[in-house]
Amino acid sequence: MYTISQAAARSGVAVALLRAWERRYGVVAPSRTPSGYRLYDDAAIARLRAMRALIDSGWSASQAAEAVATGSADAGVVEPGxxxxxxxxxxxxxxxxxxxxxxxxxxxxxxxxxxxxxxxxxxxxxxxxxxxxxxxxxxxxxxxxxxxxxxxxxxxxxxxxxxxLGGRPRAERSVVVGLPPGCRHEIGTLAFAVALRRRGVDVLYLGPDTPVASWAHAALDGHAVAAVIGVPRRADVGPAREVVAALAASGQRLIVAIGGPAAGAVTDGPARLLPVRVTDAAAALASVLATD
Incomplete structure (x- = not known):
C-alpha cells in the first residue's frame, strides 16, 4: 500500500491532480488508515498510469476515466503485449x-x-x-x-x-513554432520544426510553455509570416485557443496554423489545421508559404 505522495511518485500524477481525478471521476477509491490518511494499492497505481497515458495521447479526462473504469483501455493502452x-x-x-x-x-x-x-x-x-x-x-x-x-x-x-544541422534558411521570412502555456510535451512539435527547417524555412522555435502574450511579440519582433501552435493533448486545447485569439487580435498579417494529435479540437478561430503527420504538416505549411 502507498501513501498519496508515494502513489503520485509511482504513477507520475501530481498529488493535486490525483485528488481531483479521485473526487471528480472516481478513478481510484483508496482505503483509509485509522487516522484518515489515504492508501493506494498496485491496482490503483495501474489505473492512474492508464488514465495519464490516455490523456497524454489526446483523450479528455472524462473519456479516459470512463475507459479506465470499464476496462476498455486495457487492450489499446496498457496491455503489455x-x-x-x-x-x-x-x-x-x-x-x-x-x-x-x-x-x-x-x-x-x-x-x-x-x-x-x-x-x-x-x-x-x-x-x-x-x-x-x-x-x-x-x-x-x-x-x-x-x-x-x-x-x-x-x-x-x-x-x-x-x-x-538544418542548414541556412533559404527564405527570408520566418515562422514561429512552439507550444501554448502549460504544455511541455514538445517532441512532436520539435520534430515538425526540424522538418520545416529542412525545407529551407527560417524557424523561430519557441519551445514549450510559451505565454500567450509572448507569441505576438515573437511574431512581430521576429518578422514572422506564420505561427504554428502545437496541440499534443486535449489539455492543451484551451491554451491553444487563447494563443490563436491573441495572434488574431494582434493586427499582424500572419498565417496562424495548429497541429498535433489534439489540434482538431481547436475548431473556432481563424487557424489552419495542419495534418497530424510531421512530414505532411511541414509540406502543407511550406506550400501555403510559397503561394501566400
Whole structure:
C-alpha cells in the first residue's frame, strides 16, 4: 500500500491532480488508515498510469476515466503485449534500453532508427512511434517514469541537434513554432520544426510553455509570416485557443496554423489545421508559404 505522495511518485500524477481525478471521476477509491490518511494499492497505481497515458495521447479526462473504469483501455493502452505484437523492433530497442537505464543503448536505438533513411522517411514511422512506445511501456508498468524521461530527453537532444544541422534558411521570412502555456510535451512539435527547417524555412522555435502574450511579440519582433501552435493533448486545447485569439487580435498579417494529435479540437478561430503527420504538416505549411 502507498501513501498519496508515494502513489503520485509511482504513477507520475501530481498529488493535486490525483485528488481531483479521485473526487471528480472516481478513478481510484483508496482505503483509509485509522487516522484518515489515504492508501493506494498496485491496482490503483495501474489505473492512474492508464488514465495519464490516455490523456497524454489526446483523450479528455472524462473519456479516459470512463475507459479506465470499464476496462476498455486495457487492450489499446496498457496491455503489455500489445506493443510487441504491432510495434517495430526499433521501438522495443528503445524501451528495453530505457528499462535498464542503458544510456549507450538508448543512443544506439535512436541511431538505428535514424539510419533507416532520410529524416522525412523515418520521423513519422520510426522515431515518433518509438517515443509513443515509451509512454505505452510506462503505462503498462514495464518502465518507470524516470526511464521514460531519460529516453525522451535523449530523443529531444537528438532532434535539437538535427534542428541545428538544418542548414541556412533559404527564405527570408520566418515562422514561429512552439507550444501554448502549460504544455511541455514538445517532441512532436520539435520534430515538425526540424522538418520545416529542412525545407529551407527560417524557424523561430519557441519551445514549450510559451505565454500567450509572448507569441505576438515573437511574431512581430521576429518578422514572422506564420505561427504554428502545437496541440499534443486535449489539455492543451484551451491554451491553444487563447494563443490563436491573441495572434488574431494582434493586427499582424500572419498565417496562424495548429497541429498535433489534439489540434482538431481547436475548431473556432481563424487557424489552419495542419495534418497530424510531421512530414505532411511541414509540406502543407511550406506550400501555403510559397503561394501566400
Amino acid at each position: 500489445a506493443l510487441e505484437a504491432g510495434g517495430a523492433a526499433g521501438d522495443q530497442a528503445l524501451v528495453v534500453a530505457a528499462s535498464t537505464y542503458d544510456t549507450a543503448g538508448i543512443e544506439t536505438a535512436i541511431d538505428e532508427i535514424l539510419a533507416r533513411g532520410s529524416y522525412e522517411a523515418v520521423i513519422d514511422d520510426g522515431l515518433l512511434p518509438a517515443v509513443a512506445a515509451l509512454g505505452t511501456a510506462w503505462a503498462a508498468g514495464r518502465i518507470d517514469v524516470a526511464a521514460e524521461h531519460l529516453a525522451s530527453a535523449a530523443v529531444q537532444r537528438r532532434l535539437a541537434a538535427l534542428f541545428d
